[in-house]
Amino acid sequence: MDLNPHDLLEIKCISDLISYSPLPDWVESSLNQAPFVVVRRARAEEGLVSVGIRGEKRNERFAAFLPIKQIQKQITPEQLAASENWKGSAKELFRHMDEVSLLMKKHSLTWGPTGSVGFELASRKETVTEMSDLDLLIRADGRFTQDFCRTINYDLKKVPIAIDVQVELPEGAFSLHEIVTTQEEKIVLRTMNGPMLRRIYLELK
Amino acid sequence: MESFLFTLPATIKIRRQAHVGVVGSGDLEIILEPNDQAVAEITIRTGVTGHQASWEAVIQRFFKQHDLAAKVKINDFGATPGMVAVRLAQAMEVCCYD
Numbered sequence: 001m002d003l004n005p006h007d008l009l010e011i012k013c014i015s016d017l018i019s020y021s022p023l024p025d026w027v028e029s030s031l032n033q034a035p036f037v038v039v040r041r042a043r044a045e046e047g048l049v050s051v052g053i054r055g056e057k058r059n060e061r062f063a064a065f066l067p068i069k070q071i072q073k074q075i076t077p078e079q080l081a082a083s084e085n086w087k088g089s090a091k092e093l094f095r096h097m098d099e100v101s102l103l104m105k106k107h108s109l110t111w112g113p114t115g116s117v118g119f120e121l122a123s124r125k126e127t128v129t130e131m132s133d134l135d136l137l138i139r140a141d142g143r144f145t146q147d148f149c150r151t152i153n154y155d156l157k158k159v160p161i162a163i164d165v166q167v168e169l170p171e172g173a174f175s176l177h178e179i180v181t182t183q184e185e186k187i188v189l190r191t192m193n194g195p196m197l198r199r200i201y202l203e204l205k
Numbered sequence: 206m207e208s209f210l211f212t213l214p215a216t217i218k219i220r221r222q223a224h225v226g227v228v229g230s231g232d233l234e235i236i237l238e239p240n241d242q243a244v245a246e247i248t249i250r251t252g253v254t255g256h257q258a259s260w261e262a263v264i265q266r267f268f269k270q271h272d273l274a275a276k277v278k279i280n281d282f283g284a285t286p287g288m289v290a291v292r293l294a295q296a297m298e299v300c301c302y303d
Contacts, residue, residue: 197291
């Protein structure tokens with residue numbers, strides 16, 4: 001099973017989760033409402049995947065491990081983008097998803113929503129609030145020069161909501177905003193071994 | 206929203222301002238400026254409450270190691286301690302090396 005950071009995994013039972021510290025009280029009620037965990041960008045032992053549990057408050061996040069064979073269903077950000085099941089929602093972020101989707105199609109990008117928007121689309125549980133921004137991931141391909149990043153960023157700025165894009169490379173993800181605004185050589189790459197400073201643009205071919 | 210201030214003695218003057226990071230999920234923004242006084246003053250604003258002890262540990266570790274006399278503003282959007290450490294290192298690269 002090919003699992004990537006930001007994939008949402010449906011679990012059957014809270015006891016399938018492995019944690020070396022006690023689960024906070026909110027974890028159980030949160031999973032009872034929506035039995036989904038998110039794949040974290042962190043290493044796990046053979047047969048396990050690093051996952052995060054999301055509570056209602058911003059400080060309610062908990063890291064655990066899940067045996068891969070206990071995964072009931074995997075939902076990728078790309079599947080959420082393809083499903084377009086934001087249609088009909090009155091929430092502002094969802095009302096702008098069609099615009100975002102059209103922009104992504106215009107540039108033939110492989111993309112999907114993550115964060116609270118992705119979670120709500122996958123689980124149907126109220127997660128997006130007025131404070132939420134739209135988190136997106138885009139999978140980089142051979143076209144990803146800095147100029148191409150600038151073009152995508154420029155187009156996304158026309159959508160009147162806060163959009164936070166992570167561009168995924170095989171070795172990690174960087175912020176679209178950071179690569180188009182930085183004056184410095186190095187930017188942060190989020191990798192399986194943690195975030196690190198790297199000269200990203202030289203690696204884009 | 207939670208806000209706290211840490212002040213530590215510091216001796217090394219920095220050359221220029223640094224503004225690094227991203228206003229976005231799991232990230233943070235750091236603005237680091239020279240300080241005429243021999244202290245590091247670090248103001249942190251975060252929407253993720255309840256982590257003051259972790260912040261103190263990360264900040265103490267960095268500023269004790271690097272001894273920078275600076276005024277530092279940090280706006281946090283749910284960064285991990287690892288991300289905070291990398292962004293602090295990045296800010297230092299910008300303001301201390303050409």
